[in-house]
Amino acid sequence: MSVPADAPILTSDAMREAEAACAVQGTSLSELMELAGAAVADTAWRMAAGAPILILCGPGNNGGDGYVAARLLATRGAAVRVAALSEPSTELAKAARAGWSGPVEAVDGRLAPAPLIVDALFGVGLSRPIADDLAAILGHFADRRILAVDVPSGIDSDGAADWMPPLRADVTLALGALKPAHVLLPTAPACGRVLLAPIGIAANKAMRTLPRVRETQPEATAHKFTRGMVLVFAGPMPGAAGLTAAAALRAGAGYVVLNGSERAPFSAIIAESDAKFGERLDDPRVGAVVIGPGFPAGDELLFDVEAALDSGKPLVLDAAAIDAALPRLSETPRKTILTPHEGEFARAFPQLYGSKIDRAKAAAARTQAVVVYKGADTVIAAPDGRLVAAWPGSPWLATAGTGDVLAGACGAMLARGGDAFDAAVAAVGWHIAQAARIGPGLVADDLIRD
Numbered sequence: 001m002s003v004p005a006d007a008p009i010l011t012s013d014a015m016r017e018a019e020a021a022c023a024v025q026g027t028s029l030s031e032l033m034e035l036a037g038a039a040v041a042d043t044a045w046r047m048a049a050g051a052p053i054l055i056l057c058g059p060g061n062n063g064g065d066g067y068v069a070a071r072l073l074a075t076r077g078a079a080v081r082v083a084a085l086s087e088p089s090t091e092l093a094k095a096a097r098a099g100w101s102g103p104v105e106a107v108d109g110r111l112a113p114a115p116l117i118v119d120a121l122f123g124v125g126l127s128r129p130i131a132d133d134l135a136a137i138l139g140h141f142a143d144r145r146i147l148a149v150d151v152p153s154g155i156d157s158d159g160a161a162d163w164m165p166p167l168r169a170d171v172t173l174a175l176g177a178l179k180p181a182h183v184l185l186p187t188a189p190a191c192g193r194v195l196l197a198p199i200g201i202a203a204n205k206a207m208r209t210l211p212r213v214r215e216t217q218p219e220a221t222a223h224k225f226t227r228g229m230v231l232v233f234a235g236p237m238p239g240a241a242g243l244t245a246a247a248a249l250r251a252g253a254g255y256v257v258l259n260g261s262e263r264a265p266f267s268a269i270i271a272e273s274d275a276k277f278g279e280r281l282d283d284p285r286v287g288a289v290v291i292g293p294g295f296p297a298g299d300e301l302l303f304d305v306e307a308a309l310d311s312g313k314p315l316v317l318d319a320a321a322i323d324a325a326l327p328r329l330s331e332t333p334r335k336t337i338l339t340p341h342e343g344e345f346a347r348a349f350p351q352l353y354g355s356k357i358d359r360a361k362a363a364a365a366r367t368q369a370v371v372v373y374k375g376a377d378t379v380i381a382a383p384d385g386r387l388v389a390a391w392p393g394s395p396w397l398a399t400a401g402t403g404d405v406l407a408g409a410c411g412a413m414l415a416r417g418g419d420a421f422d423a424a425v426a427a428v429g430w431h432i433a434q435a436a437r438i439g440p441g442l443v444a445d446d447l448i449r450d
């Protein structure tokens with residue numbers, strides 16, 4: 001499973017807007033369909049490697065892409081058959097159908113499979129789950145190689161409904177842009193390897209996949225404080241905060257203080273009593289404060305979160321610190337990163353609806369903070385609407401303590417002084433890259449070791 005790095009993600013509404021903008025700029029919808037069909041034909045040609053291909057066409061423009069691909073594959077000499085659910089219903093699809101001169105079989109229980117199935121049944125226009133009888137027919141093709149056009153048919157491309165497709169794709173060719181369902185659970189794994197066919201659409205890149213992680217070397221003139229100083233507040237369970245502090249140092253902070261703990265996870269980390277927390281908050285060199293890891297909810301946490309909020313410092317708030325800060329977050333916007341997992345997100349933002357992307361964006365707008373909504377399909381949302389989806393992360397991260405490490409990495413990136421959203425994106429990228437490098441047997445402590 002994979003998605004292209006730094007690729008645009010558009011909802012179905014945004015896709016239609018982009019399509020309309022193309023038309024205004026002189027690229028007609030039929031030209032777009034021709035480009036889409038050509039990209040499908042190229043991918044199918046490579047995947048089939050000479051074996052026969054069966055293209056399943058639906059009634060809308062997704063089916064239209066299928067007819068165009070069929071025509072182009074036949075011209076190239078591929079052994080291609082077409083089967084359709086019904087006659088096309090859109091003008092574009094009718095024109096594409098007219099360009100296919102071969103037979104059109106029915107999609108029913110008698111339809112013979114082929115080694116490669118091209119699923120061009122439904123794309124972004126699907127408005128309800130696929131009917132059971134069609135799902136049963138498609139189930140017969142589940143053991144074949146599947147190329148899905150735009151999205152595997154049957155899913156809600158906006159990722160709001162959790163409908164699963166009868167056919168899981170080996171490869172999904174996203175047209176113009178990726179769609180939320182390509183990067184969100186539960187549908188993302190059913191998309192297989194996602195490729196992007198740009199087809200000339202000028203896609204807005206406010207929402208995109210995780211960019212490639214770039215190793216950034218410190219400035220030649222750097223000293224420890226210019227690389228960023230992070231203050232981690234430990235609370236009563238210092239083990240987790242120790243991981244956080246160590247992660248901040250490993251992720252590139254120049255100086256890390258672990259307040260409220262006797263035990264420094266690395267010799268270079270200053271571990272000190274909590275009596276100095278107020279003093280540290282006044283230190284102008286502190287570029288970011290991290291609170292939450294290993295800190296149970298309660299009066300003590302509330303008190304310390306209040307102090308951190310009063311300091312005006314850039315903040316990383318994890319776990320129970322998110323709830324503690326919530327009432328005050330939007331009143332004095334500052335650089336803040338929240339790092340809730342599913343349970344913490346649901347507790348903090350119970351009233352939000354829509355896809356995980358919609359909910360992360362709404363939470364960011366409401367709190368005026370950057371929200372890293374964690375999980376296998378982590379999304380990072382900024383209050384201004386920017387969003388990065390980090391699917392697929394590294395499943396080796398599904399182990400205790402890795403969230404504490406991520407909070408520390410967010411602290412390190414934030415303490416550098418740049419934009420909080422860019423910091424959160426860099427931290428998530430660092431976290432996944434560390435995990436991918438370590439792989440089997442990973443425990444959270446490995447992420448902070450050399």
Ligand SMILES: NC(=O)C1=CN([C@@H]2O[C@H](COP(=O)(O)OP(=O)(O)OC[C@H]3O[C@@H](n4cnc5c(N)ncnc54)[C@H](O)[C@@H]3O)[C@@H](O)[C@H]2O)[C@@H](O)CC1
Binds near residue numbers: 016065
């Ligand atoms: N947006 C773009 O810029 C482009 C879009 N193209 C294609 O167009 C697709 C979208 O086309 P459409 O909007 O026509 O929609 P679709 O082709 O995705 O499907 C809509 C059709 O399916 C029917 N339908 C919906 N749910 C159904 C269900 N559960 N059971 C049976 N029938 C159902 C609808 O009545 C309608 O006829 C994209 O996914 C893509 O493949 C491409 O042609 C190229 C450019």
Ligand SMILES: Nc1ncnc2c1ncn2[C@@H]1O[C@H](COP(=O)(O)OP(=O)(O)O)[C@@H](O)[C@H]1O
Binds near residue numbers: 377393394398401404
């Ligand atoms: N299957 C998975 N694939 C990729 N990343 C995952 C997966 N499961 C968990 N993660 C990541 O691991 C981290 C776990 O964080 P969290 O749940 O807060 O754990 P903890 O509280 O034990 O530190 C998050 O960054 C999350 O995105």
Ligand SMILES: [K+]
Binds near residue numbers: 062119120149150151
């Ligand atoms: K499809």
